[in-house]
Amino acid sequence: MIKRIIHPKWFGPTAGLFIFLLMLPLFAPRFYIYILTLIYVTSLLAMSLNMVVGHGGMFQFHHAAFYGVGAYTVALMLTKTSLPMWIGFIAGPIMAAIIGVLIGWFCVRLTKLYFGMLQISLGSLIWVIVFRWYRFTGGDDGIHGIRMPALLSSLNSSYYFILITFVISLIIMYLILKSPFGTTIQAIRDNPQRCEAVGINVRRYQLLGIVIATFFAGVAGVLFVVLERTVFAHLLFWTLSLEIFIMCLLGGMFTFSGPILGAAFIIALRTFVGRYTEYWTLILGIILILLIFFLPEGVMGYFQEIFKPRIKEVERGGN
């Protein structure tokens, strides 16, 4: 099982990194722990988007809508009902996936940019509902001071909860990507017409891809609430969708871990450059332009390209 996920050669470093991340709260300042946790949450969101955009080839332009749905679902359940909290935690992703199916069902009937346009409009519709429905969602006030159970009350405990959920989600997404379904969805990205001709019901697989991606976006939404104890309508606004789209581009859309890199980079940029100037997006813009010219496959894609010959040899040796 472990061998399937990590190449034996990488097992040591990966385990080391994981243990390091587990130990980190013991000595690192709270601020960095917070930033790191935010990176986990955002990475998960960006990776869920990459399932459909990078691997599925669908222009899911408004992915943040499902992040928001996940977050609001758990926030509303924790504040308006007295159900146990874990039900809310499960309901968040499921609700996101349900909305994902509803929107996706229409979108997969279109292709390319038309898919994207419809997706962005239907996603914005969800935003409008959340934004305007004061009595239920709190409108532009959002919902604040969501009480977390004692187990998740400190920053460190939410750090652990989020880290572990993040890693588990990562493993599941990785397995899915390497499964027959993963192979098929990537084939659909490259050539939907050919897929139809080998007997693949393209729309059905695209919809399944959307369900998986929106589910994990919902997981990220739940984790956001665990970290911030607050939700606001901006979580579903299209600018956030754009931001996570850029994370995928930056890290490398055709790689698995690229979006993590993209998310870490953008959050770091926003946190550390944003401290000096509110125009940090200007720097992001310049970096994006350079990226498109010099690393069109993203940073991770670039490194994969460099290491490819070696990876191939290792594979042969392994067989």
Add this chain to the structure above:
Amino acid sequence: MLQVDAVIKSFDDFKAVNGANLTIRKREIVAVIGPNGAGKTTLFNLITGQLKRDSGKIIFNGEDISELPPYQICKKGISRSFQIVNIFPRHTVFGNVQVAVLSHQRRSSNLFRPAQNIAIEETKRILETVGLLDKEKNIAGSLSHGDQKILEMAIALGNEPELLILDEPTAGMSPEETLATMELITRLAQIRGLTILFCEHDMDIVFSIAQSIMVMRQGRTIIQGSPEEVRSNKEVQEAYLGGE
């Protein structure tokens, strides 16, 4: 096995296929010939569902398939290759064929088993048959044109079709590659018991391997018959073989 009956397809005012008839019997190699723009590719697209016919019937194994989407037609046992190379350029050669094999075995929606352990044997057998096994790890997009055309055929075989439709399988190939490909096609028909429908511009090839030839002109079927019948047909000689 396949019966195409008075099929018509127009694009706006242009009748690309205007009354095509075609009969294919089991284990037969059938060629469709005709000048450029005669409607050969359109006819193939109609049979495999990429296009919908305006009128007429397409019967496969006693069942009308003319309203079905491509993926269902494929499941009925018709597989095809395309005239212009149509593969998965980012996948490996192995992966290209595996996609089709997985689809055929109805395992494409399996979410948690690693794909690298599924359908290995079947995929490798197909690659061996077409002679691409030594290149299985190459990225498909980096293959030579000739190999990509062969891979195209290998993908089509992944569905273990009864009827294999090849749209100009040798287009853009060198003479040696063409020869090897044609040999491959006849061999496939023999060892796999395939029925094959193809179209091709090289008349020598067509007359040497086809058992039945259908001639099209301006979207219409002129004649279908054995190579001898077609060769001796007056209208065909005028319309198409006139120069020879």
